[in-house]
Each structure stands twice: as C-alpha cells, then as structure tokens.
Amino acid sequence: MGQKEDNLYQKAKRALKARLSMIIIIVVAFILEGGGLLQYYYFRRESSSPLAGPIFLGLLVLGLIMIVILMIRATKNMKQLGEVTATKERMESELAVARNIQMAMIPKIFPPFPERSDLDMHAGLVPAKEVGGDLYDFYIRDEKLLFCIGDVSGKGIPASLLMAVTRALFRTLSGHEDSPAKIVAAMNDSLSEGNEYNYFVTFFLGVLDLGSGRLRYCNAGHNAPVMLTDRISPLKVEPNLPIGIMPRISFKEQEFQLRHDDAIFLYTDGITEAENLAHQLFGEERMLSVLHTRRSADEQVKNILNAVSAFVGDAPQSDDKTLLFIHYMGDGAMEQRHIVLHNDVRQIPQLAHFVEAIADEKKLDQSLTMSLNLALEEAVTNVILYAYPEGADGLVDVEAILAPGKLTFIISDSGKAFDPTSASVPDLTASLDERPIGGLGIHLVRQLMDSVDYERRDGKNILTMIKNI
Amino acid sequence: MEVNITKENGVVTAALIGRLDTPAAVEVAPRFDALNADASETIILDCKDLEYISSSGLRLFLTLRKTASDRGGKVIVRSINHDIRTVFMMTGFLNLFVVE
Numbered sequence: 001m002g003q004k005e006d007n008l009y010q011k012a013k014r015a016l017k018a019r020l021s022m023i024i025i026i027v028v029a030f031i032l033e034g035g036g037l038l039q040y041y042y043f044r045r046e047s048s049s050p051l052a053g054p055i056f057l058g059l060l061v062l063g064l065i066m067i068v069i070l071m072i073r074a075t076k077n078m079k080q081l082g083e084v085t086a087t088k089e090r091m092e093s094e095l096a097v098a099r100n101i102q103m104a105m106i107p108k109i110f111p112p113f114p115e116r117s118d119l120d121m122h123a124g125l126v127p128a129k130e131v132g133g134d135l136y137d138f139y140i141r142d143e144k145l146l147f148c149i150g151d152v153s154g155k156g157i158p159a160s161l162l163m164a165v166t167r168a169l170f171r172t173l174s175g176h177e178d179s180p181a182k183i184v185a186a187m188n189d190s191l192s193e194g195n196e197y198n199y200f201v202t203f204f205l206g207v208l209d210l211g212s213g214r215l216r217y218c219n220a221g222h223n224a225p226v227m228l229t230d231r232i233s234p235l236k237v238e239p240n241l242p243i244g245i246m247p248r249i250s251f252k253e254q255e256f257q258l259r260h261d262d263a264i265f266l267y268t269d270g271i272t273e274a275e276n277l278a279h280q281l282f283g284e285e286r287m288l289s290v291l292h293t294r295r296s297a298d299e300q301v302k303n304i305l306n307a308v309s310a311f312v313g314d315a316p317q318s319d320d321k322t323l324l325f326i327h328y329m330g331d332g333a334m335e336q337r338h339i340v341l342h343n344d345v346r347q348i349p350q351l352a353h354f355v356e357a358i359a360d361e362k363k364l365d366q367s368l369t370m371s372l373n374l375a376l377e378e379a380v381t382n383v384i385l386y387a388y389p390e391g392a393d394g395l396v397d398v399e400a401i402l403a404p405g406k407l408t409f410i411i412s413d414s415g416k417a418f419d420p421t422s423a424s425v426p427d428l429t430a431s432l433d434e435r436p437i438g439g440l441g442i443h444l445v446r447q448l449m450d451s452v453d454y455e456r457r458d459g460k461n462i463l464t465m466i467k468n469i
Numbered sequence: 470m471e472v473n474i475t476k477e478n479g480v481v482t483a484a485l486i487g488r489l490d491t492p493a494a495v496e497v498a499p500r501f502d503a504l505n506a507d508a509s510e511t512i513i514l515d516c517k518d519l520e521y522i523s524s525s526g527l528r529l530f531l532t533l534r535k536t537a538s539d540r541g542g543k544v545i546v547r548s549i550n551h552d553i554r555t556v557f558m559m560t561g562f563l564n565l566f567v568v569e
Contacts, residue, residue, distance in 0.1 A: 345491045352490065370521060370552045377523045381491045428561030432538055437531055440524040440560050447559045 022074040118330035122297035132320035133159025180218035181253035191244035200244040213258035228263040270321035331403035378441035387415025472500035489526030508536040517548040
C-alpha cells in the first residue's frame with residue numbers, strides 16, 4: 001500500500017503547512033490594516049499629512065481586498081485538507097475490513113478439533129501491516145490432516161491478494177488428492193499462469209494419516225519445519241522451488257513416520273528474522289530453545305510469540321509472523337505385525353502363533369489371549385470359507401497395530417464384497433430346536449472385541465477390529 | 470486335537486484334549502459322527518483338557534446336542550475351563566447344555 005499512502009500523507013502535510021502560513025499572514029495583515037485605519041482617522045484632522053490623503057486610503061482598500069482573497073484561499077485549503085483526511089479514513093476502514101476478511105480465511109478457533117483425542121493443534125498469524133502475505137490452513141478429510149503454511153513474497157495489499165488465492169487453491173486442489181507433491185505442482189501451475197509481477201510463495205504442504213501417523217509432505221522453498229520427537233531437530237526437506245515462479249515443474253515428495261506424542265512445528269521467517277532495535281535477529285537457535293518436547297500446542301505457540309515480542313522490544317514489526325503447531329497423539333505406527341495367509345483353514349494354527357507372539361510380547365493374560373485368538377480365528381475363517389469362489393486360491397492379509405492400551409487388527413481380502421458386520425445377531429434365548437447350527441462366528445467377534453468395522457475399499461474387504469487392553 | 474471315546478455302563482465319555490479350532494473341528498468331525506451314533510445314550514463331553522474352542526467346535530457340540538434331543542439321549546459338558554465357560558455364556562450355550 002506504500003506509495004499511495006505516502007502521496008496522501010504528503011498532500012495532507014502540505015495542506016496543513018499552507019493553512020498555518022495563511023493564518024499567520026491574515027493575522028499580520030489584520031494588525032497592519034487596523035493600524036492603518038487608526039492612523040487614517042487620527043491624521044484626517046490635519047489634512048496636510050500624507051497619511052490622510054486618498055493614496056493612503058486606496059492602499060488600505062487594496063489591503064482589505066487582499067485579506068479577503070487570502071481568506072477565500074485559506075478556506076479552500078481547509079476544504080482540501082478535509083477531503084484528504086476523509087480519503088485516508090475511508091482507506092483505513094477498508095483495510096480493516098480487508099483484514100477481517102483475510103483473518104476469516106484461516107482457521108483460528110482453537111482447539112480446532114475438540115472431539116479428537118489424537119490431535120492437539122494451535123496456530124498464530126500476526127501481519128506486520130493491516131493485511132499480510134503469510135498463510136496457514138488445515139482441515140481433516142478421510143482421516144487425514146491436510147495442512148499448509150506459506151509466505152508470499154512482499155507485504156501488504158499485493159501480498160494479501162496472492163495469499164487469498166493460494167489459500168483457495170490449497171483448499172480446492174487438495175480436496176481429492178492425497179499426494180502433497182501433486183497438490184503443490186497443481187497449485188504451482190495455477191499460480192504461475194499470468195503471474196506478470198513475479199510474485200512467488202514459499203510453501204509447505206503436509207498430509208498426515210491420523211491412523212498410522214504417516215506424514216507425507218512437499219516443501220516448496222519454505223523453511224524446514226521443526227520435528228519434536230524424542231529430540232528437537234529440523235525436518236529433512238528437498239530444496240524445491242517456491243510456487244508461482246514457473247509452471248510445469250515437478251516437486252519432490254517426502255515421508256516421515258510420526259509416533260504417538262510427536263509434534264511438528266511450522267513457521268515463517270517473520271519469526272526467525274524478527275529484529276530488535278539493535279538489528280539483531282531472533283534466529284533459529286532462540287526459537288528452538290523455546291520449543292519444548294512436552295508442552296501443549298497452545299503453550300508452544302504462546303511461548304514462541306512471547307519470546308519474539310520480548311526479544312524485539314519496541315522495534316517495529318517488519319514482516320508477517322506465522323506459526324503452526326501440530327501435536328500428534330494418535331497411535332502412530334507404534335509397532336506393526338503382519339501375516340499373509342492362504343484361503344485354507346489349515347492355516348489357522350499359523351494365525352494362532354501370530355496372535356500368541358503378540359500376546360507374549362505384550363504380556364497379555366491367558367483369557368485375553370484366548371479372546372484375541374478366537375476373534376481373529378472367526379474373522380479369518382469367515383474370509384477363508386466365503387470370500388473366494390470354491391477351489392480358487394486367495395489371500396487373507398492380517399495386520400496388527402500394537403499401541404499402548406490398544407490392539408488393532410486389520411483383516412483384508414480381495415474376495416467378493418461381504419460385510420460380516422451386517423449379519424443378524426443370533427437369538428441366544430431360542431430353544432434348542434430353533435437354534436441354527438451356524439452364525440456364531442461374527443457374533444463372537446463382536447462380543448470379544450471393543451469395536452468392529454467393515455469397509456469396502458479399492459476392491460478389498462477391510463475389517464478393522466479393536467481391542468482395548 | 471484328540472477325542473478319546475470310552476463306554477461304560479451305557480455312558481459314553483468323550484475326553485477332548487487340545488485345541489478345538491477350525492481345522493481341528495474338520496479333523497475330529499468323524500469322531501463326533503461316532504458320538505452322534507450313540508446319541509440315544511448319555512454322553513459326557515469331558516473338557517478337562519480342552520484348551521480352546523471356536524465356533525466350528527461349538528457347531529459339533531450343538532449338532533450332537535440336537536441329535537441327542539431327537540433320540541432321547543443326554544449330553545453333559547464336564548469340567549470346562551473359565552475361558553470356555555465365557556464362550557458358552559456369550560453364545561447362549563449355557564442354556565442349551567447341562568454343564569457340570
């Protein structure tokens with residue numbers, strides 16, 4: 001917004017100066033004129049004095065005319081000053097509205113997902129001027145957290161326009177695509193098109209699978225986020241170009257496995273490059289020293305912002321400051337076990353060994369071990385017997401996720417679509433004659449596990465069973 | 470999985486030893502066919518050494534129970550361990566069998 005505002009300011013300053021000098025001139029003129037008039041009346045009695053002559057009177061009249069002209073001009077200047085002030089006020093109020101609109105684009109209700117126990121998040125955005133070019137955004141779809149942080153080159157109104165476009169592109173292009181590199185490449189193509197002013201955006205985009213803790217990310221020229229695991233260190237990032245520079249370039253995608261209680265901290269250089277009056281930078285080292293592995297997201301963000309404010313003191317803020325903290329408290333891939341069986345009931349003892357090995361490792365008691373064995377056997381037998389056509393070879397995949405206090409078993413097969421959870425509950429009070437021989441397997445699974453969910457995905461039957469331990 | 474069948478004074482006792490899982494149920498199905506043939510008598514299923522049972526095993530039990538009911542016999546389930554008792558409870562089998 002700089003130049004336009006400067007012009008207005010200069011104009012207003014000039015108008016004010018003109019007004020002051022005008023007032024001084026008018027006052028002086030009034031004094032002189034008054035003195036002249038008094039003298040005229042005083043010397044009129046002695047008609048020989050030149051101060052009583054018609055020339056002197058003429059000069060006085062001329063003086064009066066000049067005063068009137070000066071007054072008219074002063075009024076005009078004052079009107080101009082009023083106009084300038086009004087324009088400035090209008091622009092300021094428009095900027096305030098623009099700021100509200102911009103702030104409304106980013107999520108800022110925290111905690112953002114109070115219903116989720118696996119995620120603790122907080123963020124902050126402090127523009128240097130009314131509006132800024134930094135952004136962050138996030139949302140959850142399909143049990144994945146999609147998040148981003150970005151910094152548009154430049155500041156103020158032009159940057160804020162591009163920030164709005166970037167945020168809209170992120171939302172639109174990430175709606176049906178899980179690959180961060182593909183989303184970033186598509187955003188880059190859109191932004192690069194018609195970018196005549198050569199603005200660009202440093203951008204980081206992550207897709208965190210909340211179930212497994214697997215983080216896929218793509219960094220387009222942004223500062224490397226900080227990982228808080230059992231230690232605090234920057235995330236390894238590829239030096240991709242920022243987005244908006246040129247279309248049709250490819251971006252490298254990377255992965256990181258988050259564990260329960262790990263966190264990721266993203267920020268813009270407004271944090272590390274915050275300057276104090278002595279022109280020293282806040283810097284990465286100070287920032288890292290404020291981060292702590294065991295603190296809530298809310299505290300981490302507040303601590304960083306407070307530390308920056310304390311460091312900067314009275315120095316004016318020169319750049320937008322943005323930070324985003326994601327504390328993952330899901331199961332992550334704590335430990336995983338995996339077994340693939342053929343669709344043959346003779347494979348059941350192998351499944352039992354698989355379950356017992358997990359039970360040994362987790363030091364589960366005999367009853368719990370039997371429950372797990374039984375539930376797994378019933379669910380897998382169901383697949384072995386019914387998923388594939390008779391005589392056809394097929395596979396059953398069993399994955400176990402061992403988290404503290406919770407075991408998850410995911411049984412999948414490529415057989416015909418069948419939802420075992422849709423089976424009706426047997427009538428346990430029926431008389432002997434009315435009791436059918438079968439139909440107990442899935443009933444037992446339901447009884448033994450804490451949750452059983454079926455899903456048909458990518459041509460597969462996926463049965464997820466959870467047992468709290 | 471073993472099923473040892475003994476007959477004494479018109480009482481048939483089948484000692485079940487080991488794990489009665491799905492493949493075991495397939496394996497011992499002929500032994501249960503033999504028991505079904507004696508279903509007019511009193512049959513004791515001795516589960517002292519039965520470690521485990523899944524729904525395939527429960528099917529064998531239930532089939533035997535139904536046959537016995539048709540032929541006027543009796544099925545007594547003896548000495549089931551705590552975990553198997555839980556399975557019997559979950560499936561309503563405690564109401565269908567005499568469990569000692």
